[in-house]
Amino acid sequence: MSEQVYAVVGPYGGRTPQNLGNNATFGFVVTDEGVVLIDSGGTYQGAEAIDRLIKQVTDKPVKYVLNSGGQDHRWLGNGYFKERGARVIASEAVVADQHKRLQDQMFMLGNQVGEKEIVGTEPVYADETFTDSMRFILGSTVFELQRVGPAHTPGDSLVWLPRKKIVFTGDVVFVGRIPGVLAHSKSKGWINAFDAMA
Template sequence: MRWLLLSLLPTALLANEDIADQYPGSVLYQHPVEVIPGVFSAIGATAPPTYENSGHNNNLSFIVTGEGVVVVNSGASYQLAEALHSEIKEVTDQPVVAVFTENGQGHAMLGNSYWVGQGVPVIAHSEAAHEFQEYGAQTQQAHLRTIKEKADGTELVQPTEIFDDEYVMELGEFRIEARYLGPAHSPGDIVVWLPNQSLVISGDMAFHERMLPIFEHTMTADWLETWDTEFEALNATYVIPGHGHPTNMAQVRRYTKGYLEYLREKIGAHIDEGGDLAGAYYVDQSPYTNLDTFEELATKNAGRVFEQMEWE
């Protein structure tokens, strides 16, 4: 099978948030690709969730171990989870034995109802499970308004297992380490690290083709510390990010760590000059205009970093 050799190359030109759907006939945005032997990912749109992309705007990955399949992310609906399972069955007759969710957001957990209905354990960090319990209903309603009948069958179902630091599975030639590295993009963010293959499914720890969003609870200084002390230490050869095509550490370092440092430097200078929140929205972010979702997120990100940094 042809592998996605582009995973070692800068891929900023491969994403385009204006392409509504790349897999007609399926609710998945794209057909799964084999990134390295045994590791597949159905790459979502680098755009906000829409009816056209069926809410599939994150990466849904799976690992064919020889002793069962491990899925990363339940998906944003029952139908997305079911569609991914259908693709898995085209690749292998091995059963799905576990699903990890990268965080507590809807696109990671709203498909839980499908997988739990199949008798598959759904595993999440304790903070992610709490986040989904608190905000899952709100997220489900937002998805229902967006994807309409494509949300049919979706019910709020909590993860069946939780952990705090690390959850390890040994299957075939794969050692699968689900790790909480520390505070990052959202509560309970985890990465799935495959040390034998030097591949990390980074979730929202790392972005590159689309601009990262900074939420009210996203502490950018903490994210940078987690990046420097834990994520870089993995020294991964391959990175499957939460959004966008598989790539390498240099790319996600440039557009995640680099962007956070750049924006904090600009906002810091703005504060030092006596600038206010209204002015913070207009700090120069032009080096990142090539990223998808720049128009939706850049000014929001600047405002939230200002609100954090004025109290640091």
């Protein structure tokens, strides 16, 4: 077993032309058979920036992209990785949230990140969805996805590596960032999400 687990901690603060909308924490796992990326970045060019980091540690391709939520930085880089052969997985509630908020997200990114910086960014939805949970294996690494939202967003999902005892929390946990309790957030559900995580 030669898996390696990485966190990509995007810049704190808001979305800017410099951070290309990647103001969040992402993760990736290098397995024997390819890379699994947790969340694809806020824009096509943001995805490219994440891919450059992945290439610093492995030549293996990104086989799967998991969207832990429906917020822009969780999925609007999907297209970049899909063009390169990745398969995208998300909960049904995440995909519904993405459809619902796409216009608002693109409008906000155009304003905050910039019209030039969002060139190439197109909505690309999951190839495969699940209702509450799913499990798959790549190489010798087990991945368990569990929808725990509504929390920060309606479909928030955890990605759990049982053998490593590592969880990718997406927007369920904020470290060094101010939690966004927004119109689509549910405080009560968020408490349940913490219970599920524990």
